[in-house]
Amino acid sequence: MINLAVIGYGYWGPNLIRNLTETAGACVRYCCDTNASRLAEAAVRYPFLKTTQSYQEVLNDPSIDAVVISTPVRTHYEIAKKALEGGKNVLVEKPLTTSVADAEKLVALAEKHNLTFMVDHTFIYTGAVRKIKEIVTSGDVGELYFIDSVRINLGLVQSDVNVLWDLAPHDIAIVEHLVRETPVSVCANGACHVGNGLENVAYLTVYYDSGLIAHFHNNWLSPVKIRSMLFGGSKKTIHYDDMQASDKVKIYDRGVEVTPQENSHDLRVSYRLGDMWAPKLDTTEALQHMATEFVQCIQDGKCPLSDGRSGLNVVRILEASEMSIKHRGKEIKL
Amino acid sequence: MINLAVIGYGYWGPNLIRNLTETAGACVRYCCDTNASRLAEAAVRYPFLKTTQSYQEVLNDPSIDAVVISTPVRTHYEIAKKALEGGKNVLVEKPLTTSVADAEKLVALAEKHNLTFMVDHTFIYTGAVRKIKEIVTSGDVGELYFIDSVRINLGLVQSDVNVLWDLAPHDIAIVEHLVRETPVSVCANGACHVGNGLENVAYLTVYYDSGLIAHFHNNWLSPVKIRSMLFGGSKKTIHYDDMQASDKVKIYDRGVEVTPQENSHDLRVSYRLGDMWAPKLDTTEALQHMATEFVQCIQDGKCPLSDGRSGLNVVRILEASEMSIKHRGKEIKL
Amino acid sequence: MINLAVIGYGYWGPNLIRNLTETAGACVRYCCDTNASRLAEAAVRYPFLKTTQSYQEVLNDPSIDAVVISTPVRTHYEIAKKALEGGKNVLVEKPLTTSVADAEKLVALAEKHNLTFMVDHTFIYTGAVRKIKEIVTSGDVGELYFIDSVRINLGLVQSDVNVLWDLAPHDIAIVEHLVRETPVSVCANGACHVGNGLENVAYLTVYYDSGLIAHFHNNWLSPVKIRSMLFGGSKKTIHYDDMQASDKVKIYDRGVEVTPQENSHDLRVSYRLGDMWAPKLDTTEALQHMATEFVQCIQDGKCPLSDGRSGLNVVRILEASEMSIKHRGKEIKL
Amino acid sequence: MINLAVIGYGYWGPNLIRNLTETAGACVRYCCDTNASRLAEAAVRYPFLKTTQSYQEVLNDPSIDAVVISTPVRTHYEIAKKALEGGKNVLVEKPLTTSVADAEKLVALAEKHNLTFMVDHTFIYTGAVRKIKEIVTSGDVGELYFIDSVRINLGLVQSDVNVLWDLAPHDIAIVEHLVRETPVSVCANGACHVGNGLENVAYLTVYYDSGLIAHFHNNWLSPVKIRSMLFGGSKKTIHYDDMQASDKVKIYDRGVEVTPQENSHDLRVSYRLGDMWAPKLDTTEALQHMATEFVQCIQDGKCPLSDGRSGLNVVRILEASEMSIKHRGKEIKL
Structure with a gap:
């Protein structure tokens, strides 16, 4: 079972949680958002989730295998970097980062730590x-x-x-x-x-x-x-x-x-x-395929269709x- | 009555003759094309037309008030230049010329001779x-x-x-x-x-x-x-x-x-x-409005909607x- | 506050509950369905609802002001009849009944008891x-x-x-x-x-x-x-x-x-x-307008746009x- | 060579003549219409045609093999009947006749005289x-x-x-x-x-x-x-x-x-x-196929795709x- 945390519960976050929840082999444990009222909404809809305003709390939890980052683009780099450094597998919303330099660093980091690093190119x-x-x-x-x-x-x-x-x-x-x-x-x-x-x-x-x-x-x-x-x-x-x-x-x-x-x-x-x-x-909803790909790549160690390098190429x-x-x-x- | 000659009876020429023929105040006298078989077709369809392979013959005819040039683009400049120099009003197919320099010369020539100079921007x-x-x-x-x-x-x-x-x-x-x-x-x-x-x-x-x-x-x-x-x-x-x-x-x-x-x-x-x-x-067919505009501008001395300058701007x-x-x-x- | 029960949680029932829940002045209290697994789904999505397999239980509850019937068509007449006889306001899915005779009886019953009787002609x-x-x-x-x-x-x-x-x-x-x-x-x-x-x-x-x-x-x-x-x-x-x-x-x-x-x-x-x-x-979602119409007609005693007579006319x-x-x-x- | 006469030069007649003229093996000889000004138009467009206001004149001409009837529907029966009786092959515009009885008589007449009898079901x-x-x-x-x-x-x-x-x-x-x-x-x-x-x-x-x-x-x-x-x-x-x-x-x-x-x-x-x-x-223009079918059926004695019986079925x-x-x-x- 892959334990997941979703960081960022804005426009896209609810879709991610809904699909990850229905993905075989995956278990969403956390929802993290700096906005307290959004967190409250998530708690009502998904009573089984832990909620927190601190993504650091999520990264500190050793039971979490992977994080899904759907925060504003300008925050992707920092969160993904800390997550990869903390040994978490990472899925990031598109676009991956705001610069090529940042994207390259993340790709290198993921390869160094041998982690699944994927970008949500839903289409x-x-x-x-x-x-x-x-x-x-x-x-x-x-x-x-x-x-x-x-x-x-x-x-x-x-x-x-x-x-x-x-x-x-x-x-x-x-x-x-x-x-x-x-x-x-x-x-x-x-x-x-x-x-x-x-x-x-x-x-x-x-x-x-x-x-x-x-x-x-x-x-x-x-x-x-x-x-x-x-x-x-x-x-x-x-x-x-x-x-x-x-x-x-x-x-x-x-x-x-x-x-x-x-x-x-x-x-x-x-x-x-x-x-x-x-x-x-x-x-089938595209996001369902995407979620499955992420979970299977973590399980099997294979490279995702939309890996970090494809995210880098887009950036x-x-x-x-x-x-x-x-x-x-x-x-x-x- | 404006006496007209159509030079170039290719793809567009038949449409021009058909519409000019139906335009009040206009009379198409000549159809000119270097291709003898095209000329023969024009003669069958419009028995009242004089046909010739030499546009110079048309320009030499003092009864002709205006020429309509629907030949390949690369020939527009030379024919239009000679026509304007010969005192003929001129309508040219789009694009006006193959270069800005040529278009500018034609515009200047038309202004110098005070002739109607128009380009067929049909749309x-x-x-x-x-x-x-x-x-x-x-x-x-x-x-x-x-x-x-x-x-x-x-x-x-x-x-x-x-x-x-x-x-x-x-x-x-x-x-x-x-x-x-x-x-x-x-x-x-x-x-x-x-x-x-x-x-x-x-x-x-x-x-x-x-x-x-x-x-x-x-x-x-x-x-x-x-x-x-x-x-x-x-x-x-x-x-x-x-x-x-x-x-x-x-x-x-x-x-x-x-x-x-x-x-x-x-x-x-x-x-x-x-x-x-x-x-x-x-x-109404656009070409009918275009033909009427040409003939009325010659008659009234007003500037056409699609005058030489607009043709120049496009080029x-x-x-x-x-x-x-x-x-x-x-x-x-x- | 109008207290409501939804009878029938099949294809359309979830849409009814979702919209009635968001309607000012309305409070959905019950979800009733003969199918236990459907009831369980409703309970997960709407933890505040009482669930029951017996619509009679709903009709016996004096706190309920109105019932919404979204069961198979052949059962509409019996449920609506008992509800009206029990003094409940009634909203029925389309088509109202399987016969004109049944529809006429329901219309008469509603008029006799001075109850709001409406059919869900959503469009x-x-x-x-x-x-x-x-x-x-x-x-x-x-x-x-x-x-x-x-x-x-x-x-x-x-x-x-x-x-x-x-x-x-x-x-x-x-x-x-x-x-x-x-x-x-x-x-x-x-x-x-x-x-x-x-x-x-x-x-x-x-x-x-x-x-x-x-x-x-x-x-x-x-x-x-x-x-x-x-x-x-x-x-x-x-x-x-x-x-x-x-x-x-x-x-x-x-x-x-x-x-x-x-x-x-x-x-x-x-x-x-x-x-x-x-x-x-x-x-705006049509069902939201429909739900509001039902609740307001109960409150104000006015005749619904899609009243029983219109349902009868369709039948x-x-x-x-x-x-x-x-x-x-x-x-x-x- | 099949010699043809077109009777009726209204809305559809010009299309018929244009297509029959381009059909191998066919030669349109006559255009017949009771309206003199329509006839004059036909004469201008097709100088080689004989024109007449009397369809009887056409039927009397022994050189004519076939007639094409594009007159108002109420006149189809009489003209087709006389043409078939006169030994002409016949093509009639749709609908074939104004009554089943008339259509049946024409079909029988054509079979009796062993003539090609076809209706123009263009589509x-x-x-x-x-x-x-x-x-x-x-x-x-x-x-x-x-x-x-x-x-x-x-x-x-x-x-x-x-x-x-x-x-x-x-x-x-x-x-x-x-x-x-x-x-x-x-x-x-x-x-x-x-x-x-x-x-x-x-x-x-x-x-x-x-x-x-x-x-x-x-x-x-x-x-x-x-x-x-x-x-x-x-x-x-x-x-x-x-x-x-x-x-x-x-x-x-x-x-x-x-x-x-x-x-x-x-x-x-x-x-x-x-x-x-x-x-x-x-x-390819449907009328071209239709015209070819008519001419070939006359030449080869085969039954047309849209024969009199299909016209009768429609009526x-x-x-x-x-x-x-x-x-x-x-x-x-x-």
């Missing part, structure tokens, strides 16, 4: 992304040419991070999970209209040596809600539309075929039209995007 | 864009914050221009028409996957001093067809979805409200939710985007 | 239907011509009632709520394909003397999920699409205009095209539809 | 319906359970026929083409709101002995435009949504599975969820629906 555990991973890995889409991601809606404007740090981690983590190639540079553009100096609309381009280009569009001010990703390949294209009630993933056997012309530097380009196919998706792109956006799209090497 | 004559213009001008959307344009589909990969030169002129022309502010710089990113070295997917950001940011996404390889523009303002947001069979333009009275907090540098941000409204749109952004894209998103001042 | 408490009611009542849509309702999906095939008794009460209750005219007759058609002799697809037409026609389509076997209602009037038409994530209600200022022709029995018919408008809707149409469907669409007078 | 020649036919015939959908068709929009209110005679022929013809079983009875309901006594909204149910039920909803007053057909089978369900720009036909491998329970008359019902698939469709349902609608849904045996 890679959805039925949709798992199916897309399966299709991309099978080679059916061919070589990946472009990925285009749009995640916009009327969102809660954050006071400490821009819209990329808030929304893009979901989509960057999906791309990090699907693409086995290392990105080489990023360019980002954006603008701020709500007075706090942080971009509320932003565009991020990620370049790869193979020619793959990934683009992310995030916006907190759009009354039209879009959550869409296109994965364009040499053979097929996948459309993932998370706003659809069903058939969220569609595979199009359609594209453009290019044939070099003899005795000419011209190309003959023709359409290739074919079927569209929407596979059945597992509809690397976010940090570079922030630098690029300050210099109006300047290319930042990764 | 600004649609019922949708005319309605959007009316709403934006009325002040109802408030200050413009962002414009986001997506025009992607399985498109005909061009052999001499990238996807921005091919598709973005439509959307840039709409923005040029709606926004009274001069853009200050552009950043563009893109990639080529079909072997001719020209980008088949591209992203373009245009910056304005007021904080407005406009973004354009064009792609020739997407099996999902999208033609969508968002106009986000401080009061309202307009969504123009050209793929809808009806209700293409929707105005959302929804947004985010930001209130500075006393004794704090924090902001209080709240949602404002309200009605959505889809105004009735004029469904200015395209040329800068090409330079930016070659330097991976480097900001290019306009 | 009439949605923001969507309340807005539609407001618009229809204002006269904006003019005279109602037709109502077309479709509610189809892969549904749980019931073993004791056909698809009309299962799904149509929602839509019939909406129509009952919106239309002030009494229907005169019904015709229904349907078919059974799953072996239990009960229709899994059915079509119901309801006639009114004014010329209004209402039609209901219900289907348990459709992989395409539709929940749509059209309200066509002489001036405007309302479309209520419950599957939309936003803008569920759209008002179309479009129609057909008919002008009698002089010296002719022909009609001149022309289109009238206008704007479309999607009003902001209250998104009257359902009973007639069942007779009609057995005789292949034979018109049944109401 | 069965679309890529969508041809694909659906292929799938249904293959057995992939299993036994057909229900067909649900909706064709509604703001339509041209007709002065001599109700909405079923105007719109339903399209959908009834599709069903007639796809279903090899003979329908046994119909029930229809409807209402008239525009003053001419003819239903502008109508619902038609068609019963089959196998348990298959087909339902048609037509409405001239709906600002929401729907053209949708569901084909529900024991194994799969097909959705044909003609308003989609692409992927009009979707096959859902989803349904309900019913297993009888041992020692019980209850049924165990469970969902079966699977993939969705949208096959590539031929996008049989329409005539019965009219009788049923007058008696408020009374079942009419076929």
Whole structure:
């Protein structure tokens, strides 16, 4: 039995406790939050939990095997560092940290202490992304040419991070999970209209040596809600539309075929039209898969799908995007 | 009666002749094309037209008041230049020229000779864009914050221009028409996957001093067809979805409200939710309005909605985007 | 304070308790169910509730002011009858009873004892239907011509009632709520394909003397999920699409205009095209409004929006539809 | 070479001439219309056509092999009768006639004279319906359970026929083409709101002995435009949504599975969820296939896909629906 403590009972904490409670092999022992009224709510809903306002108390308890950190991002590093140093396995909410340097230190610490270190990239555990991973890995889409991601809606404007740090981690983590190639540079553009100096609309381009280009569009001010990703390949294209009630993933056997012309530097380009196919998706809650992965990785010592390194990779792109956006799209090497 | 000649009877030429023929005050006299079989087709459909393979013959005819140039882009400059020098009023297909320098020369030439000089930015004559213009001008959307344009589909990969030169002129022309502010710089990113070295997917950001940011996404390889523009303002947001069979333009009275907090540098941000409204749109063919505008401007000496300067403004952004894209998103001042 | 007991803790019971618990002036005291394991679940979630397998025990408790009956339909009549006879105010799940005769007896009983008697027609408490009611009542849509309702999906095939008794009460209750005219007759058609002799697809037409026609389509076997209602009037038409994530209600200022022709029995018919408008809707959970209505009606002695008579009216149409469907669409007078 | 005459140059006539002109083996010789100005338009567009206001003149010309009748429905019978008696092959617009008796006489006449007799059920020649036919015939959908068709929009209110005679022929013809079983009875309901006594909204149910039920909803007053057909089978369900720009036909491998329970008359019902698939469709204009079918059937003596008997079958349902609608849904045996 893995004994767990959840640190941070804000927006996401209740979902984490609910899912961890239902995970085989796991037992949630503590809920920790600096906010007393939130703690009281947790106590009502989960009478079996110990509650505390001090995460240090949790880390001092030798019966606790692992901590789940869902506090504000700026506190992730310190709590995770102390937890890893204290020999606890650690799951952290996305984004992992506010800097690459911090993320690298945590990854090194976890490796040194041989602990499970994982980041909650929830979306890679959805039925949709798992199916897309399966299709991309099978080679059916061919070589990946472009990925285009749009995640916009009327969102809660954050006071400490821009819209990329808030929304893009979901989509960057999906791309990090699907693409086995290392990105080489990023360019980002954006603008701020709500007075706090942080971009509320932003565009991020990620370049790869193979020619793959990934683009992310995030916006907190759009009354039209879009959550869409296109994965364009040499053979097929996948459309993932998370706003659809069903058939969220569609595979199009359609594209453009290019044939070099003899005795000419011209190309003959023709359409290739074919079927569209929407596979059945597992509809289990993604967080359930995520929780199970965490617990099993602790038990078996295997590396999580969304390990610390994937969290670091996401932060690397976010940090570079922030630098690029300050210099109006300047290319930042990764 | 304005006597007209249409030079170039390719994809768009037939639409131009059909609409000009139905325009009050206009009489199409010539169809000119270097391709004899295309000319023969024109002769069958419009038996009253003179046909010729030499545009010089058209320019030499003193009875011709105006020429309409729908030849490949690289030939626009030379034909338009000779036509203006010959005292003909000129309508040119989009994009106006392949360089800012050429566009500037043509604009100057037209002004010097006091001739009507217009570019066929068809979309600004649609019922949708005319309605959007009316709403934006009325002040109802408030200050413009962002414009986001997506025009992607399985498109005909061009052999001499990238996807921005091919598709973005439509959307840039709409923005040029709606926004009274001069853009200050552009950043563009893109990639080529079909072997001719020209980008088949591209992203373009245009910056304005007021904080407005406009973004354009064009792609020739997407099996999902999208033609969508968002106009986000401080009061309202307009969504123009050209793929809808009806209700293409929707105005959302929804947004985010930001209130500075006393004794704090924090902001209080709240949602404002309200009605959505889809105004009735004029469904007259846009090209009919465009043709009428050209003929009336010649008759009355007034400046066309899509005059040479607007054509130049579009080319200015395209040329800068090409330079930016070659330097991976480097900001290019306009 | 109104003391309540919820009888029946199946699919809907938990939603009722959750909402009644949050209703000002109400206090849920009991949860009653014949199934012991369901009772145990209720006890865990709501430790303050008394639980019992005997609804008679509830009725015998003089401190209980009102009971909420969410048991299988065939048991509604007996429980409601005893509750009313015992002087309890009563809220019953839809459909009210399995026969008009039973419903009439309950209505009479409630009136005799001067008790609040209400049926849970949840949909009439949605923001969507309340807005539609407001618009229809204002006269904006003019005279109602037709109502077309479709509610189809892969549904749980019931073993004791056909698809009309299962799904149509929602839509019939909406129509009952919106239309002030009494229907005169019904015709229904349907078919059974799953072996239990009960229709899994059915079509119901309801006639009114004014010329209004209402039609209901219900289907348990459709992989395409539709929940749509059209309200066509002489001036405007309302479309209520419950599957939309936003803008569920759209008002179309479009129609057909008919002008009698002089010296002719022909009609001149022309289109009238206008704007479309999607009003902001209250998104409060409908059940919260319903619970508040019940409690307030008990307190104030006013008649509920969905009183016993409206429940009776729905059952009257359902009973007639069942007779009609057995005789292949034979018109049944109401 | 088959020499043709087109009689009736109204709304549909130009489409017929355009497609017949492009059909191998066919030569359109005549255009006939009682309206002189329409004839003049035809003469301008097709200078090679003889024009006449007298269809008798056409029938008297021995060089004419076949006539295509696209006149108002009430005139079909007389013209077709004389044409068949005159030894001409005949193609008639839908609906074939205004009565079953007339349709039967024409079918008999054509058989007697051994002439090709065909009705223009255009929709069965679309890529969508041809694909659906292929799938249904293959057995992939299993036994057909229900067909649900909706064709509604703001339509041209007709002065001599109700909405079923105007719109339903399209959908009834599709069903007639796809279903090899003979329908046994119909029930229809409807209402008239525009003053001419003819239903502008109508619902038609068609019963089959196998348990298959087909339902048609037509409405001239709906600002929401729907053209949708569901084909529900024991194994799969097909959705044909003609308003989609692409992927009009979707096959859902989803349904309900019913297993009888041992020692019980209850049924165990469970969902079966699977993939969705949208096959590539031929996008050739349906009328081109229809025209080719007519010409080839004349040449080869084979029976057309949409022969006189299929036209008669459609009229049989329409005539019965009219009788049923007058008696408020009374079942009419076929």
